[in-house]
Amino acid sequence: MMASATRNRGHAPSEYDEISTLFDALRDAAFDGVGISRVAYSEVESRALEMIEVEARRIGLTTERDAAANLVATLPGSDGGLPFIACGSHVDSVPQGGNFDGAAGVVAALAVLRRLKALERPLKRTVKLFALRGEESARFGKPYLGSSCLFGKLTPSDLETKAEDDGRSMGDCMRSVGVAVDRIAAREVLLEPASMAAWVELHIEQGPVLTARNLPIGIVSGIRGNIRHRAVECVGQAGHSGAVPRWLRHDAVFGMCELITHLDAHWRTLLERGHDLVLTSGIVATDPKVNAIARIPELVRFAFEIRSQSKATLDAVYELFLSECASVSRERGVSFRFDEKVEAAGATMDKMWIERLTAAAGRLNLPFETIASGAGHDAAVFANAGVPSAMVFVRNQHGSHNPREAMDLSDLIAGIDVMHAAIQEAAQ
Numbered sequence: 001m002m003a004s005a006t007r008n009r010g011h012a013p014s015e016y017d018e019i020s021t022l023f024d025a026l027r028d029a030a031f032d033g034v035g036i037s038r039v040a041y042s043e044v045e046s047r048a049l050e051m052i053e054v055e056a057r058r059i060g061l062t063t064e065r066d067a068a069a070n071l072v073a074t075l076p077g078s079d080g081g082l083p084f085i086a087c088g089s090h091v092d093s094v095p096q097g098g099n100f101d102g103a104a105g106v107v108a109a110l111a112v113l114r115r116l117k118a119l120e121r122p123l124k125r126t127v128k129l130f131a132l133r134g135e136e137s138a139r140f141g142k143p144y145l146g147s148s149c150l151f152g153k154l155t156p157s158d159l160e161t162k163a164e165d166d167g168r169s170m171g172d173c174m175r176s177v178g179v180a181v182d183r184i185a186a187r188e189v190l191l192e193p194a195s196m197a198a199w200v201e202l203h204i205e206q207g208p209v210l211t212a213r214n215l216p217i218g219i220v221s222g223i224r225g226n227i228r229h230r231a232v233e234c235v236g237q238a239g240h241s242g243a244v245p246r247w248l249r250h251d252a253v254f255g256m257c258e259l260i261t262h263l264d265a266h267w268r269t270l271l272e273r274g275h276d277l278v279l280t281s282g283i284v285a286t287d288p289k290v291n292a293i294a295r296i297p298e299l300v301r302f303a304f305e306i307r308s309q310s311k312a313t314l315d316a317v318y319e320l321f322l323s324e325c326a327s328v329s330r331e332r333g334v335s336f337r338f339d340e341k342v343e344a345a346g347a348t349m350d351k352m353w354i355e356r357l358t359a360a361a362g363r364l365n366l367p368f369e370t371i372a373s374g375a376g377h378d379a380a381v382f383a384n385a386g387v388p389s390a391m392v393f394v395r396n397q398h399g400s401h402n403p404r405e406a407m408d409l410s411d412l413i414a415g416i417d418v419m420h421a422a423i424q425e426a427a428q
Contacts, residue, residue: 035096039138045177078124202394203393213369215367229340234300255328364418
């Protein structure tokens with residue numbers, strides 16, 4: 001569903017029209033027949049960056065590609081010695097995703113810089129737009145790739161990770177779109193955190209809170225980190241479904257189900273005790289070429305993910321996961337095999353920027369709620385690198401990572417209004 005261009009709040013129709021036209025063009029370039037497929041380090045992702053770059057140049061910004069092949073557009077300030085303010089988000093999507101996840105933040109940043117450039121008096125601080133690659137984990141199982149490259153956070157081992165769709169290595173896929181892979185592998189810091197005064201990111205809310213509260217925007221307090229395995233294997237022993245009694249079975253599916261059931265019980269207890277936690281197994285599969293209705297499955301493969309704002313909670317629940325795997329192994333006569341554990345740190349948003357955004361919303365008479373982000377964002381990478389970071393959420397119906405994302409342009413403009421006011425204040 002495309003965003004509706006409801007013209008309220010007194011803004012000129014041209015801003016709505018320009019934003020709507022750009023969203024339409026981004027959608028047309030990435031529509032796969034069902035949703036949006038703008039996967040990391042693909043030609044479609046590169047095309048989206050080119051479209052943003054054309055628009056940035058049209059409004060008079062200078063543009064470049066950094067060594068990670070992210071797009072950077074610059075509005076220079078009068079004092080080039082001051083740390084700059086950056087805003088933006090990512091352009092990639094999950095397969096058959098929506099048109100606003102990530103792209104809304106890039107389009108919003110472009111609108112903010114367009115407004116700032118129109119000011120009669122130039123700002124002291126330089127303001128930059130970053131259109132980042134590879135935030136989603138769908139292709140390589142690891143998120144925040146474009147932003148992690150900036151701070152030397154990817155390892156040579158990461159670059160060997162195989163893509164889910166075509167089996168190519170991450171490094172090969174990066175190299176094909178212009179990434180300086182040797183510099184990334186050397187863990188070179190491409191962007192000094194001290195050169196930045198702030199990172200401000202707008203994003204659609206990927207949950208239902210703002211819609212349920214009937215609020216156009218939210219101001220983010222923090223971002224959940226995660227620990228995940230792309231593939232855990234529960235290994236048992238095959239047998240005839242009618243001939244092997246329960247006490248002699250080594251059933252991989254029952255072993256996995258028992259593990260998940262135990263973890264669900266722990267999850268409920270931890271929530272009752274006030275811990276922040278979500279737990280998911282988003283992929284579960286046996287091999288249909290080998291298994292049959294009358295065959296006890298010897299192997300089931302599943303994904304595992306935990307998220308929390310608290311690193312202590314993440315670490316404790318992961319140890320609980322390993323303990324339950326050992327317990328189920330003894331009880332069911334199965335074993336568990338794990339691929340590489342992938343961790344993404346959570347982050348707390350900068351208190352001063354939360355206050356600045358809150359004050360801006362108040363001056364604009366915009367209702368909002370302070371909200372934690374259950375999904376991960378590039379803002380976590382900037383924050384953990386030591387850059388003061390902040391986020392604005394925009395109301396979005398039907399969740400995210402699906403073609404039914406539904407953001408109204410009047411809500412996006414509300415988020416742009418708040419970002420613009422806060423960045424202009426900080427850049428003067």
